[in-house]
Amino acid sequence: MPALIAITLSALAQNFLNVYGGAISVQTLKVPVSRTQAVVVICLLAYAISLWGESGTEDKFKVFLNLTAYFIAPFAAVLLLDYHLGGRSDPARIAELYDRSRVLGWGFVAWAGGVLASVPFWQSSFYTGPFSAAYPGAGDLSMFVASGASVVLYLLTYRLRPLWVREDATAPALSTEEPAVVAGS
Numbered sequence: 001m002p003a004l005i006a007i008t009l010s011a012l013a014q015n016f017l018n019v020y021g022g023a024i025s026v027q028t029l030k031v032p033v034s035r036t037q038a039v040v041v042i043c044l045l046a047y048a049i050s051l052w053g054e055s056g057t058e059d060k061f062k063v064f065l066n067l068t069a070y071f072i073a074p075f076a077a078v079l080l081l082d083y084h085l086g087g088r089s090d091p092a093r094i095a096e097l098y099d100r101s102r103v104l105g106w107g108f109v110a111w112a113g114g115v116l117a118s119v120p121f122w123q124s125s126f127y128t129g130p131f132s133a134a135y136p137g138a139g140d141l142s143m144f145v146a147s148g149a150s151v152v153l154y155l156l157t158y159r160l161r162p163l164w165v166r167e168d169a170t171a172p173a174l175s176t177e178e179p180a181v182v183a184g185s
Helices: 002-028 035-052 057-084 090-098 104-122 130-134 142-157
Strands: 102-104
Touching: 002 035, 057 104, 057 142, 104 130, 104 142
Parallel strands: none
Antiparallel strands: none
């Protein structure tokens, strides 16, 4: 009995951090909701997912891990290239992290292009792409294709200006200071 109480308390503490981190992420993305609204939506989504995963948990977890891997491989490729080739390793560029006028850069396009290029190579119980269906013995090549396509797209675009920049005159100037926390959010 004490072990079950300890597990329950630790699960509550861990889930609190996940939900709070998700709410902060939603606010960072500038979604126009309060932190409380974000927490409620995240909790409802988590509940819906838990109901979906109630039966056949192992198979659904495998699908989740496959989908996660399909999206992470091109992200890691773009992130590493941007750090080494895009100049993100330069400490003088930290101020760019607080540039609110920049909305969408080419790194996102490289990531999305890598994911889309890998779809025909997906091999999962959720979805099997045409290449994987035709050549099942080749295995799941999607992460290699996604990474390769992301690398090519990044190399073709990383020196270009950002795709979408806010022309808002009220956007704050670049600063190396951390943004202030808004009270009551």
